[in-house]
Amino acid sequence: MKELAKAYEASKYEKEIYQTWEKSGYFNPDNLKSKGKPFTISLPPPNATGILHLGHATMLAVQDLIVRFQRLGGRKVLWLPGTDHASIATQNVVEKKIWEEQKKTRFDIPRDEFVRQVAEFAENSRGTIKNQMRCMGVSCDWSRDRYTLDAGLSQAVREAFVKLYKDDLIYRGKRIVNWCTRCGTTLADDEVEYKESVGKLYYIKYGPVTVATTRPETKLGDTALAVNPDDERYRHLVGKEFDVTLGKVKVHVKVIADKIIDKDFGTGVVGVTPAHSVLDYELAQKYHLPLKIVISKEGTMTEEAGIYTGLKVKEARGKFVADLGEQIEKIEEYKHNLSICYRCSMPIEPMPLEQWFVAVDKPFRLNWFKKTTLKQLSLEAVRSGQIKIVPDRFEKVYYQWMENLHDWCISRQIWFGHRVPVWYRKNIQNESEIYVGVESPLGDGWQQDPDTLDTWFSSSLWTFSTLGWPEQTKDLQTFHPTSVMETGYDILFFWVARMILMTKYILRQVPFRTVYLHGLVRDKQGKKMSKSLGNGIDPVEMIEKYGADALRLSMVIGNTPGNDFRLYEEKIAGYRNFVNKLWNICRYILLSVNDVRVVENVPESKTLADKWILSRFRQIADLVTNKIEDFQFSEAGEALYDFTWHELADWYLEVAKLEGEKDKILSYLLTQLLKLWHPYTPFITEVLWREAFGEKTGLLMVQPWPQNLPPQNNEAEKKFDVIKNIVIGIRNYRSENKILSTQVLSVAIIKADNLSSEASKIIEGLRTKVILVAQPESSWKKLEIGKVILAISS
């Protein structure tokens, strides 16, 4: 007989238990004795910017649940952790810090020195976040921890770039790209966010016509006017060229006609600004119009803008509108989407720049008999069922996005990240030479491309670069394709789609078999948690207060795949209470059972209650196994919660107090219950396993998942339910009639089918305060409970 403390204090055990796990070596699949099939999850690497937030905590809780379930199930489990250098995000944090401390921008510091500072910051953050991850109880293999800037991963990046380049799937070209004037870099299309805003639509008298625009200052860069060919109002102008004075500036335009112009929008005439609009750029190419760049990368007006040169875009707009004066016919309110940067929320300027792109629609030879494009390859991976997305509605979302995908701009003017593996020089004849390679070229005069690669380029290789590619390592053969990719739906495009694209291209394999998407964490009002709103909950603080197990439960139970969920402290506290319940179930078993030990074989059942609880256990164990395999973690957890508290604790333990001699059964139930709970609440179950069974039995984390299950016994369940209902009925009767607990009632059972001979002991014993008698008196009240009829003395 052992005695546990009255209440479980998570903070007393968690650190030590985690260390025990880590020291055991079982996080590393090489040390598992299992001969099972490999099971792999690549951890979506958190950004190296700082601290663990609830989004991370959610993904860690779900992944650790899956991973521990599979490990107990005998699979050779690898959960590979890592961190992402997150170029723009990380660089931004450091830029901000430097500005606050020294009032300097990155351009005031040598590039090498700046990169060194960012790298140092990232290194510290990585250490912090990894320790915070440990607090969650993650059973990942730290010996295989990776960082996107590791030498090996950097080599993988260069190899991938070169391979794409050789297949003509990477090219350098001048295109209108998204330029963030704050971050000083280009962005991919999906890195642009849209914010609805009410702007002004200016109608400007423009030579013989009137043109509507939301951005008057860009009209300085107009080189044409466009109308619809069917628009009779303007047909006479098509093909003509003329000079127009706009305020104090002259522009020269040619009138073109194209079906793309909407007759009914504005005046039906568009001022074509090839340098600052994607659509206009396309028109310019089609009709060979000149390009006039009036906005610079810094967000100021260029020399082409005449008297407005040097002004910021907004200032130029004000001044220009003032100068236009009477030429402005009217101003309308106009709702439109403002493009902003997903990292800094500042407006995006479209502008033509020479950048590196991945060609997604260009056919290439996949093998001897098949030509395809990166886009087709990515679509097929999901359409064919090689990859399943859970919940499946996101498959449609994936198709839609993938079908709309344009060439992917991968070069960034950021300094922190993987340098583009391209070098340039002038040869003796003064011709430009270009070298693209994994290693820097030999010989003098080579200058490396100053740009770095999109951070998502390196993370698109994550599932295999972390396993050693381009080397054909044993890990790569054993653990790839990975089994499950678990992540938030918000990075389906940024990351998941690009992993599919790159992995299919480079390895001709899928990166993973199943994509499980969880929802986003929100606060109690359903708002997104953010620093600026101050509504965020710090997971580490919650762990200190309530324990990691409670936090994990609060994120897994009551949460369905792909749907956002609300998290708040009371919820976590509620699950803390449950964790304590589990502790006390064990505490009671340890107090009442003489010889507690691991029992794997199904024990003999002596009483009806025994048969009932074993039958119920059987069903719960099956359900938990099936639901977890089917990614329904919430349903499995809820059912197990209900069984543990409201069947085992509320009923069986109470009956056990009456019947006695339950050593074997209670040992069995404890053994198996701890296993079932372990994926959800690893800390407390591991503590209880050790407290109950001792260290010689080994760690719970590598025990076998419940295998020898008792038979289902419907008959026993029905019979026990009859007794339960009688007990509930009597308690209910007492409560409704406000009968004092000191008053003992007499009860006669008048009619009852299927009533077990063991019933009377239970009915009298479970705090009903009744005495069962054979014959009722005539004055007694009748009480019907289902098919049972009782008579109760009043």
Add this chain to the structure above:
RNA sequence: GCGCGCAUAGCUCAGUGGUAGAGCGUUUGCAUGACACGCAAAAGGUCCCAGGUUCAAUCCCUGGUGCGCGCACCA
């Protein structure tokens, strides 16, 4: 413009073609072989609205309303 999600108890959310569920909160009673982070009981629902299919709809179909989201467009 195209597409998606949600709407169920006061709150947060599960769920199912057949009697509607949990946790929290509320009310009432309680020291009982472990647990007050507890025990026992209760109240609380037009399952958003209108049609349709069905013997039967909260669930399936059609249309609508409200909230949220993604993509595209954005002169």
